[in-house]
Amino acid sequence: MPISHRKIEEGIVVEYSGELGHHEAKETMRYLENIIDLYAPRRLIFDLSKLTFMDSSGIAVVMCGYRNMRDIGASFFLKDVPPQPRKVLSAAGVDRIVRFTEGRVHNDEIAK
Amino acid sequence: MPISHRKIEEGIVVEYSGELGHHEAKETMRYLENIIDLYAPRRLIFDLSKLTFMDSSGIAVVMCGYRNMRDIGASFFLKDVPPQPRKVLSAAGVDRIVRFTEGRVHNDEIAK
Amino acid sequence: MKSLNEMSIKFLSRSSNEAFARAAVAAFAAQTDPTLEELNDIKTAVSEGVTNAIIHAYPDIMGVIWIRVRIFDENKVEITIRDRGVGIEDVELAREPMFTTGGEERSGMGFTIMENFMTNFRVYSKKGKGTTIKMVKHISCKATGGGIH
Amino acid sequence: MKSLNEMSIKFLSRSSNEAFARAAVAAFAAQTDPTLEELNDIKTAVSEGVTNAIIHAYPDIMGVIWIRVRIFDENKVEITIRDRGVGIEDVELAREPMFTTGGEERSGMGFTIMENFMTNFRVYSKKGKGTTIKMVKHISCKATGGGIH
Numbered sequence: 001m002p003i004s005h006r007k008i009e010e011g012i013v014v015e016y017s018g019e020l021g022h023h024e025a026k027e028t029m030r031y032l033e034n035i036i037d038l039y040a041p042r043r044l045i046f047d048l049s050k051l052t053f054m055d056s057s058g059i060a061v062v063m064c065g066y067r068n069m070r071d072i073g074a075s076f077f078l079k080d081v082p083p084q085p086r087k088v089l090s091a092a093g094v095d096r097i098v099r100f101t102e103g104r105v106h107n108d109e110i111a112k
Numbered sequence: 113m114p115i116s117h118r119k120i121e122e123g124i125v126v127e128y129s130g131e132l133g134h135h136e137a138k139e140t141m142r143y144l145e146n147i148i149d150l151y152a153p154r155r156l157i158f159d160l161s162k163l164t165f166m167d168s169s170g171i172a173v174v175m176c177g178y179r180n181m182r183d184i185g186a187s188f189f190l191k192d193v194p195p196q197p198r199k200v201l202s203a204a205g206v207d208r209i210v211r212f213t214e215g216r217v218h219n220d221e222i223a224k
Numbered sequence: 225m226k227s228l229n230e231m232s233i234k235f236l237s238r239s240s241n242e243a244f245a246r247a248a249v250a251a252f253a254a255q256t257d258p259t260l261e262e263l264n265d266i267k268t269a270v271s272e273g274v275t276n277a278i279i280h281a282y283p284d285i286m287g288v289i290w291i292r293v294r295i296f297d298e299n300k301v302e303i304t305i306r307d308r309g310v311g312i313e314d315v316e317l318a319r320e321p322m323f324t325t326g327g328e329e330r331s332g333m334g335f336t337i338m339e340n341f342m343t344n345f346r347v348y349s350k351k352g353k354g355t356t357i358k359m360v361k362h363i364s365c366k367a368t369g370g371g372i373h
Numbered sequence: 374m375k376s377l378n379e380m381s382i383k384f385l386s387r388s389s390n391e392a393f394a395r396a397a398v399a400a401f402a403a404q405t406d407p408t409l410e411e412l413n414d415i416k417t418a419v420s421e422g423v424t425n426a427i428i429h430a431y432p433d434i435m436g437v438i439w440i441r442v443r444i445f446d447e448n449k450v451e452i453t454i455r456d457r458g459v460g461i462e463d464v465e466l467a468r469e470p471m472f473t474t475g476g477e478e479r480s481g482m483g484f485t486i487m488e489n490f491m492t493n494f495r496v497y498s499k500k501g502k503g504t505t506i507k508m509v510k511h512i513s514c515k516a517t518g519g520g521i522h
């Protein structure tokens with residue numbers, strides 16, 4: 001699986017690499033849910049800097065992560081989203097709901 | 113065209129980037145021939161470091177460059193050949209005829 | 225109108241074939257010398273259409289999916305995706321943004337994305353017979369000269 | 374023997390389609406989780422077969438080329454490339470290393486490379502009817518578990 005996570009001071013970073021379509025969506029959602037159940041992190045940063053392609057299946061994945069974090073009163077961020085997935089997320093208005101961040105994650109930035 | 117050349121002290125470097133199949137072969141041969149006609153260089157270094165794929169059409173291209181240089185009593189080198197094209201060239205025994213070189217081209221190395 | 229170049233592909237409705245289908249169409253369309261954004265738009269639209277055929281057209285069986293790509297003069301790429309699956313009862317409703325019969329796992333944005341990312345987009349469907357989508361992308365002409373090379 | 378997965382592609386014998394054909398087959402074969410070298414071997418062999426159909430099978434006309442790829446258990450990829458072109462009079466002679474009817478521009482190494490880079494390789498041809506080549510590549514099983522995923 002092209003997905004992994006690491007703890008940082010600010011919360012948990014989940015990194016996805018490669019292509020994300022319907023074929024990869026279910027397992028990715030399950031991974032995010034498991035991480036949230038296990039750690040109940042204050043912040044989950046979904047790092048998409050190595051995402052090479054995403055279709056609308058990825059919208060459901062992102063919204064799944066967002067809702068699960070919101071339900072425990074915690075925050076969800078998308079980090080370093082490349083142009084192609086960004087266009088897909090924008091078409092669905094996800095950029096008006098979920099917070100995007102770029103570069104190194106700093107406490108002060110994501111605490112805004 | 114994904115091909116370009118530059119003069120260096122040791123001769124002419126021709127650099128090819130991208131995939132080289134039958135579709136690209138004729139134009140590439142013509143380019144090499146033109147360079148040789150125009151400059152009659154003492155050495156032609158065919159830099160393949162950016163070659164991402166090559167089939168047997170490339171064998172004819174390499175042999176064309178080699179023969180044209182030999183005919184004017186000059187030397188021909190292949191520089192930084194990646195594994196896939198190297199395997200194709202080896203299958204045809206080209207590595208026993210044409211000289212391969214790696215890294216920066218130095219006068220002393222190619223003068224051997 | 226005669227196409228300048230064309231290809232077709234045919235494959236089983238396995239989700240493991242999604243990556244193949246979008247890569248194959250992108251590799252073919254690349255000869256019109258599109259911008260990276262145009263090529264990504266095509267890849268995304270194809271991924272949506274193929275995913276729909278895999279999950280909606282053939283929900284319980286393994287079916288066959290066809291794609292035809294034709295390149296016309298003036299940098300026009302036409303893509304047709306066809307299945308012989310369950311078909312769509314109400315195409316207008318299905319095309320609404322956020323409409324989905326796929327539950328939590330789907331966003332209902334597939335048709336909206338195909339429509340927005342491509343120049344033209346049409347759906348033909350008949351309940352029980354299958355669905356065909358036809359989409360066209362106009363490729364911008366570059367100063368360096370586009371066209372098939 | 375039933376295949377686990379399969380696809381087929383069909384395209385015009387334009388040399389601009391060579392890159393598409395090898396990319397499409399490689400994208401499909403990738404789901405068997407091959408090593409980079411194995412995938413490159415497949416891509417190279419397909420490029421040789423497709424080039425032969427483009428230049429030798431249809432020397433003066435625009436013809437159609439078919440490729441079928443099937444994946445079988447135990448990581449076996451079978452590739453069939455078919456044309457309805459001029460055919461080969463003497464297959465044994467044609468398969469000799471360095472034999473070519475293509476002149477200075479060809480090396481005559483196409484068949485030799487297909488044979489060396491693939492696990493099995495066969496040629497069926499009939500003068501005036503066309504040529505079919507069938508090749509199989511066995512994909513090494515990885516410790517992490519290969520197969521379709």
Ligand SMILES: Nc1ncnc2c1ncn2[C@@H]1O[C@H](COP(=O)(O)OP(=O)(O)O)[C@@H](O)[C@H]1O
Pocket residue numbers: 056272276277280281282307309310311312318319323324325326330331332333334335336355
């Ligand atoms: N090829 C198809 N066969 C049958 N039904 C389809 C097909 N494509 C789309 N549909 C129907 O149209 C709905 C909307 O599709 P779409 O906008 O792509 O969103 P999603 O795939 O997320 O559901 C689907 O939920 C499904 O009911």
Ligand SMILES: Nc1ncnc2c1ncn2[C@@H]1O[C@H](COP(=O)(O)OP(=O)(O)O)[C@@H](O)[C@H]1O
Pocket residue numbers: 168421425426429430431456458459460461467468472473474475479480481482483484485504
């Ligand atoms: N699909 C084909 N149709 C007709 N003739 C073919 C075909 N493939 C190969 N040949 C013949 O076999 C010869 C050897 O082919 P090959 O080993 O691939 O080398 P090359 O393509 O460099 O000539 C060709 O020169 C041609 O005469």
